[in-house]
Amino acid sequence: MMQTLYDKLWNQHVVHTESDEPGSMALIYIDRHLVHEVTSPQAFESLKLAGRKPWRLNSILAVADHNVPTTDRSQGINDPISRLQVDTLDQNCDELGITEFKMNDVRQGIVHVIGPEQGATLPGMTVVCGDSHTSTHGAFGCLAFGIGTSEVEHVLATQCLLMKKAKAMQIVVRGQLGLGVTAKDIALAVIGKIGTAGGTGYAIEFAGSAIQSLSMEGRMTLCNMAIEAGARAGMIAVDDTTVEYIKGRPFAPQGESWEKAVAYWRTLQSDSGAEFDETIVLDAEAIKPQVTWGTSPEMVTTVDGRVPDPASVVDEVKRHDMEQALKYMGLHANTSIKDIAIDKVFIGSCTNSRIEDLRAVAQVVRGKQVAARVKLALVVPGSGLVKNQAEKEGLDDIFRAAGFEWREPGCSMCLAMNDDRLASGERCASTSNRNFEGRQGPGGRTHLVSPAMAAAAAIAGHFVDVREMSDS
Amino acid sequence: MEKFNTFNGLVAPMDRANVDTDAIIPKQFLKSIKRSGFGQNLFDEWRYLDHGEPGMDASQRQTNPEFVLNKPRYQGAEILLARANFGCGSSREHAPWSLQDYGFRVIIAPSFADIFFNNCFKIGLLPIILEEKILDQLFEAVKATDGYCLTVDLEAQSVNTPDEISFGFEVDTFRKHCLVNGLDEIGLTLQKADKIKQFEQQRREQQPWLYA
Ligand code: SF4
Numbered sequence: 001m002m003q004t005l006y007d008k009l010w011n012q013h014v015v016h017t018e019s020d021e022p023g024s025m026a027l028i029y030i031d032r033h034l035v036h037e038v039t040s041p042q043a044f045e046s047l048k049l050a051g052r053k054p055w056r057l058n059s060i061l062a063v064a065d066h067n068v069p070t071t072d073r074s075q076g077i078n079d080p081i082s083r084l085q086v087d088t089l090d091q092n093c094d095e096l097g098i099t100e101f102k103m104n105d106v107r108q109g110i111v112h113v114i115g116p117e118q119g120a121t122l123p124g125m126t127v128v129c130g131d132s133h134t135s136t137h138g139a140f141g142c143l144a145f146g147i148g149t150s151e152v153e154h155v156l157a158t159q160c161l162l163m164k165k166a167k168a169m170q171i172v173v174r175g176q177l178g179l180g181v182t183a184k185d186i187a188l189a190v191i192g193k194i195g196t197a198g199g200t201g202y203a204i205e206f207a208g209s210a211i212q213s214l215s216m217e218g219r220m221t222l223c224n225m226a227i228e229a230g231a232r233a234g235m236i237a238v239d240d241t242t243v244e245y246i247k248g249r250p251f252a253p254q255g256e257s258w259e260k261a262v263a264y265w266r267t268l269q270s271d272s273g274a275e276f277d278e279t280i281v282l283d284a285e286a287i288k289p290q291v292t293w294g295t296s297p298e299m300v301t302t303v304d305g306r307v308p309d310p311a312s313v314v315d316e317v318k319r320h321d322m323e324q325a326l327k328y329m330g331l332h333a334n335t336s337i338k339d340i341a342i343d344k345v346f347i348g349s350c351t352n353s354r355i356e357d358l359r360a361v362a363q364v365v366r367g368k369q370v371a372a373r374v375k376l377a378l379v380v381p382g383s384g385l386v387k388n389q390a391e392k393e394g395l396d397d398i399f400r401a402a403g404f405e406w407r408e409p410g411c412s413m414c415l416a417m418n419d420d421r422l423a424s425g426e427r428c429a430s431t432s433n434r435n436f437e438g439r440q441g442p443g444g445r446t447h448l449v450s451p452a453m454a455a456a457a458a459i460a461g462h463f464v465d466v467r468e469m470s471d472s
Numbered sequence: 473m474e475k476f477n478t479f480n481g482l483v484a485p486m487d488r489a490n491v492d493t494d495a496i497i498p499k500q501f502l503k504s505i506k507r508s509g510f511g512q513n514l515f516d517e518w519r520y521l522d523h524g525e526p527g528m529d530a531s532q533r534q535t536n537p538e539f540v541l542n543k544p545r546y547q548g549a550e551i552l553l554a555r556a557n558f559g560c561g562s563s564r565e566h567a568p569w570s571l572q573d574y575g576f577r578v579i580i581a582p583s584f585a586d587i588f589f590n591n592c593f594k595i596g597l598l599p600i601i602l603e604e605k606i607l608d609q610l611f612e613a614v615k616a617t618d619g620y621c622l623t624v625d626l627e628a629q630s631v632n633t634p635d636e637i638s639f640g641f642e643v644d645t646f647r648k649h650c651l652v653n654g655l656d657e658i659g660l661t662l663q664k665a666d667k668i669k670q671f672e673q674q675r676r677e678q679q680p681w682l683y684a
Pocket of ligand 1: 065066110111112131133349350351410411414415432433
């Protein structure tokens with residue numbers, strides 16, 4: 001029978017099924033377990049209380065990212081509660097012998113940036129982490145999804161998870177993206193189309209020529225946001241781009257083992273004629289730069305669009321949600337997106353903090369100045385290695401000269417668990433993935449955009465179409 | 473885990489769609505390394521007028537009288553009525569922990585986000601999916617009637633109203649079995665340890681690079 005990529009990945013990992021009936025629980029083997037400080041302490045504690053030990057230590061890679069400061073780290077972490085959480089991770093890893101990149105290790109960074117960067121994420125794997133954006137890793141033709149703390153403990157103790165197979169959705173993006181339009185815009189356009197619950201119960205495979213043309217960075221951005229469309233997992237078939245990216249990375253196989261691995265990885269694609277439960281087709285040419293206007297990623301429009309009018313919506317619950325969102329965002333119906341002025345800019349997060357993202361920003365801001373009304377423009381690289389690479393290319397100088405702050409790696413203002421945050425009422429152009437109420441600080445207003453669009457907004461002081469910006 | 477039996481509880485309505493995990497429990501409270509104590513910060517930004525930080529004494533804070541769970545008639549609620557896509561957003565189990573710690577034992581909605589839905593079962597909080605139409609009825613009833621209670625019967629898979637209308641719901645057999653008997657999933661999985669080892673051995677032979 002013809003199989004989808006998801007079928008192949010699933011079948012490869014079934015240890016046991018309760019019954020042969022479709023939709024019954026299966027025990028799924030986990031190859032890679034990424035761990036961070038926020039969702040793991042309770043799992044380690046219960047594991048210990050139950051007198052259990054991790055099943056396979058070398059499947060685990062740990063890093064602190066959510067709570068770490070992005071400013072000078074020589075003084076440690078100021079906030080005692082954040083510090084306790086990071087210390088607890090360090091202690092747990094030291095005690096059990098788990099590989100961890102500590103805060104001052106150059107390899108430290110956002111968990112979804114460092115996994116692929118180290119070659120710890122490989123095609124054909126099951127990858128889990130106590131974090132919903134684990135879907136990012138699906139860019140490598142693996143089955144990657146976020147789990148809760150009880151499941152973190154379950155994987156630690158058994159190397160397995162009990163789960164039900166999801167339905168398969170294929171999202172095909174035909175043609176090629178226009179200049180200045182990025183993977184982030186595809187992600188937001190998809191969510192705008194199917195909604196934040198559109199992918200609930202599905203594993204999404206992204207396919208089509210526009211996807212094949214994306215770099216690994218772009219593919220990660222796209223799979224990262226599968227969860228914002230409600231799908232626990234997003235994935236993309238393995239091709240030359242995938243294999244090229246992995247080659248030579250520290251955790252990647254080498255020599256004879258490499259050849260064998262690559263031969264297997266090349267089979268990780270949906271068979272032609274494989275059936276999906278749902279297929280959605282988009283034309284890349286029709287995708288324009290996207291800007292969210294509300295408090296859910298599905299509240300999105302194009303940069304040349306306007307804030308929608310709730311009065312035009314028939315569904316009562318939906319209209320009410322829109323009104324509430326506009327009130328929270330301090331926006332009026334029918335305002336042109338380009339007339340929305342911003343106070344802060346955040347470039348970073350596991351969605352858009354990789355080297356390619358930083359290059360895109362540098363290209364826009366080179367030789368220009370951040371607008372006077374913008375109080376803070378932050379660039380937070382995804383990892384210490386991304387930071388080094390950017391500095392080698394001189395990107396940090398470009399950012400600083402334009403008026404950006406150049407920071408240490410971490411989650412930072414994506415969720416504002418450290419000191420980087422919006423004050424109440426402040427409006428931010430952000431390359432992160434969630435515009436929920438209070439996400440970037442209580443009362444803060446988030447507009448999700450691509451790195452190039454955030455950079456352009458920083459220079460203009462309001463949203464602009466990056467495709468219309470002059471190069472002078 | 474505690475066994476889940478039939479029970480009758482007071483209902484509270486949360487009449488908005490896409491209630492996300494950042495709203496259920498804002499991130500500043502995720503800094504805790506404990507599993508308990510999150511209830512006082514459930515829906516923190518909606519529930520209080522001041523900004524909440526960990527360590528604050530909840531009894532000294534000013535609550536928002538407009539927020540539904542602060543209304544006297546919903547005090548002691550154990551069943552939450554919700555709208556579509558409840559629990560979307562992050563994988564934080566702190567969201568179900570905070571709902572449970574607050575006192576909720578059941579959440580009824582037309583749909584849930586996948587990870588949240590899953591996390592609930594792990595801790596013995598029961599998410600029930602009912603049709604939008606039925607929820608409309610229940611929302612209406614709870615708003616119209618002070619002290620409106622529902623009976624949830626997990627064994628029979630039904631939600632029963634005071635006027636004896638019964639709505640059936642689906643629940644996975646295995647999950648139900650775990651809830652009803654209060655079973656520890658990890659213990660159950662470890663009964664299959666030999667099978668896992670066998671699988672691992674096979675995998676090691678086929679894809680040795682995964683075990684380097
Ligand atoms: S960058 Fe944001 S979304 Fe990504 S892992 Fe960190 S907090 Fe989560």
